[in-house]
Structure formats: structure tokens, C-alpha cells
Amino acid sequence: MPFDLGDTVRLEAACHDAAGTLTPATTAVVTLTLPDGTTATPAVGAPVATGEYRVDYLTVQAGRHGVRWTFTGPGSAYTDSFDVREAEPALILSxxxxxxxxxxxxxxxxxxxxxxxxxxxxxxxxxxxxxxCCRRTVVEVHSVPADGAHTLVLRRTPVLSLTSLVAVQSGGRSYLPAELDVDGPAGVIRRLDGGRFYGPLRGTYSAGRAxxxxxxxxxxxxxxxxxxxxxxxxxxxxxxxxxxxxxxxxxxxxxxxxxxxxxxxxxxxxxxxxxxxx
Structure with missing residues (x-):
């Protein structure tokens, strides 16, 4: 089951020799691959029992974590994973x-x-x-025909508010939220001056229901x-x-x-x- 962001996760592994017997290792290393692709190597202490190792890791990122234990003397390894919820998970019911x-x-x-x-x-x-249903921030990129478009349709509705609509390419035109009309239930954006949009554009907005x-x-x-x-x-x-x-x-x-x-x-x-x- 997923852990909450900020939870301490107990990581455990056992070192076995070639015969499958629990054996203390000369070295024990645990490497975590974090959701952003970086790694962490929390210190591994003495075994809590013969050949059995334990590390308590304080979570700092939401997402899937890879866990890789490696032992030498004897050579042994163990691979696992765990998930961490985002800080404010979307839950329609308490x-x-x-x-x-x-x-x-x-x-x-x-x-x-x-x-x-x-x-x-x-x-x-x-x-x-x-x-x-549950309020969240959405970021998405919209392609626009070469001759422009009178409307953009945001993909997640209902829309509560538009934060920004900026050009993806250098030199492109960005649009201020004050220049735009947003139909929240439909997610349709129009320019107040009746002009066209030219893109591609990256929209950032809040979707959900109050x-x-x-x-x-x-x-x-x-x-x-x-x-x-x-x-x-x-x-x-x-x-x-x-x-x-x-x-x-x-x-x-x-x-x-x-x-x-x-x-x-x-x-x-x-x-x-x-x-x-x-």
C-alpha cells in the first residue's frame, strides 16, 4: 500500500550464502532510486539478527521508489519497490x-x-x-493550426481558474489571464478582443469543484x-x-x-x- 509523503518507510532485506543460509555480510548497501531519477544511499547499520538488515528511510518525494540491496562476503542481492502518495492525494470521500x-x-x-x-x-x-472533482493544478500543451484558432479547449474540466497561457517556442505570443474569457464547465478559452490564438501554448490551470x-x-x-x-x-x-x-x-x-x-x-x-x- 502507498505511504504518505513524510512517512518513514522501513526497508528490510536478508543476506543469504550460496546454500540459502542467513549470513552476516562484509558490506551491505541499499540504494534507492527516487521518483525524479536521483538516488539515495542511506547508511546501513549492523544486522538486527543474523544476516537480517533494516533501514528506516524518511520519504521526501511522491511517486514510485526503487529499492536495491547488495551484499558482499557473501554476494547477495534483493530488489523491491514502494510508492508514496502526493502531499494532497485526490480523495472524493474522506x-x-x-x-x-x-x-x-x-x-x-x-x-x-x-x-x-x-x-x-x-x-x-x-x-x-x-x-x-478534487481540485488540482493541470499543466498541458496545446498545438494550434498555423492560421491560429479562435478557441482553445482545456482537457480537464470543470476549470476553476486559469493561471497562465504561455508560448512554448521562443518568440511566440503569450496571453495574460485578464485578456481571456474562460468557460469553466466546458473548459473553453477565448480572447476577449476576439482575436486568434497562435501556438503551441502551455496552459496552467486549476481544475475541480469547489x-x-x-x-x-x-x-x-x-x-x-x-x-x-x-x-x-x-x-x-x-x-x-x-x-x-x-x-x-x-x-x-x-x-x-x-x-x-x-x-x-x-x-x-x-x-x-x-x-x-x-
Whole structure:
């Protein structure tokens, strides 16, 4: 499961000789490849038990981390990885809301990390169908025909605000946000003076919703309950984990198979994006 940015991650590895026996190493090195491509080599102390090594690493970057342990005397190696969430992950529901909907008792936090990971997954699914829910900064490049264009269409909607629209190529024309009209729900930008855009242009903007409507929150709770049932074996009654036949999907949703039940899809309908719009 992903760690939170700023968490301390415990890295562990064992050194084995050719016969597979745990053996103290002459040297032990752990190398981390960070998400930006740089590396870190935290100091490795004495083994905590025969041939067993441990390093506690304080995370400083979000993303996938590669881990490579190498030992000499005897020669041995071990490769692993772990993920770190961004500082403000997109979650359409709070953990407290999710736990309440799944009817967890106060203080029962054993499954919290698993629930949080499902919430990240559900947010991606809902946003792919209904547009961005959780505020985030988007940076994207737009090609423009040689004779210019009267409008630009931003790819992630709804748009809350436009930060900048600048030329990618040297000598190109940039545009100030004050010179532009932004249709937030549609993501369409126009020049206030009626002129054309010339590019390519790099747009930076904030997308999302200041208030997430109740239908999207309710749909997310239904999807969570639907997917949470995968944690249990077929022998457990459906009534114990939420839902009966009304949770079943009559036909798969393109791109999501049977992950989103029809009841949730109906709640998402007022905010559904047109086909082909991400």
C-alpha cells in the first residue's frame, strides 16, 4: 500500500550464502532510486539478527521508489519497490465518511489503509466519467493550426481558474489571464478582443469543484460498498457487506468493466462527460 509523503518507510532485506543460509555480510548497501531519477544511499547499520538488515528511510518525494540491496562476503542481492502518495492525494470521500458508510465501529482502524487506497481508485473512476472533482493544478500543451484558432479547449474540466497561457517556442505570443474569457464547465478559452490564438501554448490551470455535489458523493459511496465486497469470500452473505442483486451491473461500462454498478451510474448521469472527453 502507498505511504504518505513524510512517512518513514522501513526497508528490510536478508543476506543469504550460496546454500540459502542467513549470513552476516562484509558490506551491505541499499540504494534507492527516487521518483525524479536521483538516488539515495542511506547508511546501513549492523544486522538486527543474523544476516537480517533494516533501514528506516524518511520519504521526501511522491511517486514510485526503487529499492536495491547488495551484499558482499557473501554476494547477495534483493530488489523491491514502494510508492508514496502526493502531499494532497485526490480523495472524493474522506476516510471518516468511508468508514461510516462501511459501518466500521469507532476505533476499528485495522482496514484504514486499504480503504484509503480504494478511495483513490474510486476517485479516478468517478472523475473519468463526471470530470475533475478534487481540485488540482493541470499543466498541458496545446498545438494550434498555423492560421491560429479562435478557441482553445482545456482537457480537464470543470476549470476553476486559469493561471497562465504561455508560448512554448521562443518568440511566440503569450496571453495574460485578464485578456481571456474562460468557460469553466466546458473548459473553453477565448480572447476577449476576439482575436486568434497562435501556438503551441502551455496552459496552467486549476481544475475541480469547489463543492462536490451530493450525487457524486453518493455515487462514490455506492461504488466503495460495491468494490469492498471483493474483500470477502463468496460464502459471506451479501447483506453483511452491503447490497444484493440491485448492486449487480447488467452490462459493463467501457473502460471499467463491472467496477461501477448501475445505481452509481444513474447518480453520475447529470454530470456525465460527453463520449470521448476525458
Amino acid at each position: 476516510l471518516a465518511d468511508a468508514r461510516r458508510h462501511l459501518r466500521y465501529a469507532p476505533g476499528d482502524t485495522a482496514d484504514d489503509e486499504q480503504i484509503r487506497e480504494w478511495l483513490e481508485t474510486i476517485t479516478i473512476g468517478v472523475e473519468s466519467l463526471a470530470g475533475v 463543492i462536490i455535489p451530493a450525487n457524486l458523493s453518493s455515487a462514490s459511496r455506492i461504488i466503495l460498498q460495491h468494490l469492498w465486497r471483493t474483500q470477502y469470500g463468496a460464502s459471506r452473505g451479501l447483506s453483511q457487506v452491503g447490497g444484493g442483486d440491485d448492486y449487480l451491473v447488467t452490462e459493463p461500462i467501457p473502460g471499467f468493466g463491472y467496477a461501477i454498478p448501475n445505481r452509481a451510474l444513474q447518480l453520475l448521469e447529470p454530470d456525465r462527460l460527453p463520449p470521448g472527453v476525458a
